[in-house]
Amino acid sequence: MIDQATVDKIIDSANILEVVSDFVTLRKRGVNYVGLCPFHDEKTPSFSVSPSKGICKCFSCGKGGSAVHFIMEHEQLSYYEALKYLAKKYNIEIEERELSDEEKQIKSDRESMLIVNSFAQEYFSNILFQHSEGRSVGLAYFHERGFRDDIIHKFALGYSLEQRDALAIEAKKRGYKEEYLLKTGLCLEGQNGYISDRFRGRVIFPVFSLSGKVLAFGGRVLRKSDKLAKYVNSPESEVYHKSNVLYGIYQAKQSIVKNDNCFLVEGYTDVLSMHQAGVENVVASSGTSLTPGQIRLIHRFTNNITVIYDGDAAGIKASLRGIDLILKEGMNIKVVLLPDGDDPDSFAKKQSASSFTEYIKNHEVDFIRFKTNLLLDSAGNDPIKRAELISDIVQSIAIIPDTIVRSVYTKECSRLMEISEEVLLREINKIKLSQLQNGTPPNKKTLSETSADKQNSQEEGTQNDDTETLMETQGVPQGVLQEKRVPSPLDPFEKTLVRYMIRYGFHDLFSEINEETGETETWKVIPYILTDLRNDEIEFQHPLYKKVIAEINHIFDQEGEHLTRYFLAHPDEEISRLAVDLVSEKYQLSKIHTKFQTIESEEEKLADLIPRALFELKDAITSLNIKHIREEIKKTAKEKNPERTTQLMSELNGLYALKAALAKQLGERIVSPK
Known part of the structure; x- marks a missing residue:
């Protein structure tokens, strides 16, 4: 493991402009540099590099980060591999911590x-x-x-x-x-x-x-x-470990990211021929059955897989299990059947990159249409075999994590198989309930997201309505199923305060006289925010923001820009990407706006902005509490519990008074409830 001193040295030495310029042509725009994003196709530059902040960011697809994270994304390396890459670039000797004898032996054997x-x-x-x-x-x-x-x-x-x-x-x-x-x-x-x-x-x-x-x-x-x-x-x-390895992934990884799709074939020569034809986003399972580990490896780079089959019907039927595994991972899957007598190797030899891509585009189908067409041939008009076919397809639909995608496939199956959608839904819910009762955890929802969507979902949370659907149709008690975090109305207010702390850390906020000592004390951003939250016993609810607060408490002695750099280079990718988003500035004022007037910067207004942000969070918490108590009052009224109702009304009046006081601080007009 690389010791922290060496990590700091690497991060200090890595010039974001130099690192990005190795891969992207940049031109100066104001204090920053812009170029075409290396992570997606675009004609207008939206990829910005800020030398002063040491970060880069694409304002179209959302990818970017520090020099370390840029290399991680572009070269598809782990955090420590990216550090070693930069260490080599800047001729920094890697110093790693002392390993135990057992660790040394394992490391020595592997190396x-x-x-x-x-x-x-x-x-x-x-x-x-x-x-x-x-x-x-x-x-x-x-x-x-x-x-x-x-x-x-x-x-x-x-x-x-x-x-x-x-x-x-x-x-x-x-x-x-x-x-x-x-x-x-x-x-x-x-x-x-x-x-x-x-x-x-x-x-x-x-x-x-x-x-x-x-x-x-x-x-x-x-x-x-x-x-x-x-x-x-x-x-x-x-x-x-063959179950976690794919042939060609090293040569294909950048092309997979750029095309946001991966072609999956069977053999070594299939991969070689497709590369020779100019199609590089291709990997092979090397003749072995597709495994969850291999699928997750692809999922690191894209949410989309196109499986290419030759005309061997027996071989295709034997490999249908792989389609179910891909669906279970929450990925989007298309299937392409090549002309009779061709496999990916022979077919690619006859094609250019454009003609190959065009064929795929014109012949790819979703898994349900492919599976239906394939199995209907053997089912014929036999009602029993058709019922078995429908059951087989329903089993596949049931394992799809995304409720919306599952619903779309259910409608498609209903249309193709000429069977009631309600019947299919009942069967799907029976399967999911059976999984639950047998101890199989429900699939987590996976959205087909762009990188920007992924970042937003990490910050705002996404809701999985599998639970609601099953509760309505099967009467499963609440708390039985696992749910994803529901976005809270407090999230944007918590995010604002986290942004102030990461961005301005220990900047001076304002000074005041200590009444006990008579001395002038200067409040800085982080101590002021944390003290105010602690005094009112407020804890953040968003898991990611809670992690950041815990980190800030842990490194309380960090100062100024060092704190920003600490979070930008954080090994927890979720935290570092949040930091990049919070310190990035998408828009800059045109020179015409500043030519004839002085524009007050955010930093100069912190003494007003931060107290207001704290009041806004408290106001939002108060509004939530008011909502919850009013709902509780409705319940107690139905239950005819006058003592509890009176107690709740007293609490509600206290909250209304607090709401009015906060509104006064925020300069808002309050209409008293009747």
């Missing part, structure tokens, strides 16, 4: 295995191009398949010699231990401790991690043999 895999990849690639057998067998095979050398290099393809232990001999000659050749699965141990190469006589497809590390290999045999499997893959290991 050793990755180093051995890296050596093996370079060895296989070198054999492919430099060795006579590699050129005549391996390279000739790739050329016969129509792959250009640039694609072969891009995916670091290789060849393993027919010699039984060629890799093992070379690795040991270079000083690599047998232990790691065996742990990675590059070699197998036979009788008498003799080790041999796993992939001998095969062309090699390296499998990369998101950050470009070699995790594993796939090998295809070229000679015909009934005794040999066509494909052999690396076994599971400390560095390779």
Whole structure:
């Protein structure tokens, strides 16, 4: 783990203008710089870089952040990987905390295995191009398949010699231990401790991690043999878990983000051919059944998947489970069936990027239409088989987390299958209730959001109406189902105060004379806000804003811009993105507005703005309390509980008095309730 001193040094050294300029052409506009956003297609620049604040932000799609977060987003790296990227750029030596002996051993094993895999990849690639057998067998095979050398290099393809232990001999000659050749699965141990190469006589497809590390290999045999499997893959290991890895994700990640869509195919050569055709947002499950881990990996970059199938009906039916897993993850799924006799590899070889994309656009269908058309052929007019088909589709619809999407698919199923929508809804709710009773937690709602929508939903919260629907139709008691947070009327007021604290931290607010000591005391922004909230026993309700307040209390001795920088570079991405949003200024006054008059800045008005913001929060809390008590009074009136009603009326009158006092402070006119 990188120690905090090194993290601070990296953040201090990382110049946001230099970092972004490596990827985006910028031009000066006022005190900031603008350019075309690298995260979505646009013709008018909406991506702004502020050197003074050390942040960037796209005011169209909402993406941006500090230099660290820009690299995380653009290169699809983790927080610590992005720190290491910037450390390398600015020649900063990474100093990590002392690890325990057990941690050191695990780290050492993993690093050793990755180093051995890296050596093996370079060895296989070198054999492919430099060795006579590699050129005549391996390279000739790739050329016969129509792959250009640039694609072969891009995916670091290789060849393993027919010699039984060629890799093992070379690795040991270079000083690599047998232990790691065996742990990675590059070699197998036979009788008498003799080790041999796993992939001998095969062309090699390296499998990369998101950050470009070699995790594993796939090998295809070229000679015909009934005794040999066509494909052999690396076994599971400390560095390779096939259920969480996708072939081509390293080469595809930026294109997936840019296109906001991922094509999912089956094999290595499908990916290669599509890249060669100019379609780069493609990954493969490498012949294995699609797993939730692989789907979540794609979900990190997009909410949209297009699954491409060839014409093999039996294979398609066997893989329909993957569609359900994608739906369960809350992703939008389209399905494309290629012409008979074509797979993605052969079809892509006949296409350019534009013609391939055009075909997809014209032939992609939603999962329900695809599944219905596929299964109806086998059901025919048999009512029992049709009922089974409907049941199968209803099972798929029921696992969709988003209530609106689920409703749309229900209507579509009703239309296609000529069955009442009410009947389908009852069946779907039975399935969801059954899941609940069997201890299966209900799916969380996942909106199909742009990046800006994601940020808004984190700040304002989103409501999941699965609970309401089930309660109405099945009579499930409240509290049984898990709900997402309902937005509160207090959220915007809490957000305003958080913004003042993050942005102005320990700026001077105003001075006053201490009546006990007679000395002049200067109030600063954070102590003033926290003290006022504490005096009135007010706690923030929004989970994210509560986390920020807890952080502020924890680092109370931070000062000025250091506090802003602390939150902008916070390892919790939710907090850092909030900070970016709160310190960003979308609009700047035109020079014409300031030429003939002095415009008072927000900083100069803090002494008025912050007390008012606190009064507005208290006023909103009071209004909520009034609403709740009036609702309670209605209940007690129905229950004919005069004592409780009298008590509540007294509380209500006190709140009305408080409301009037707050209105006076805010300069508002109050109409007294009758």
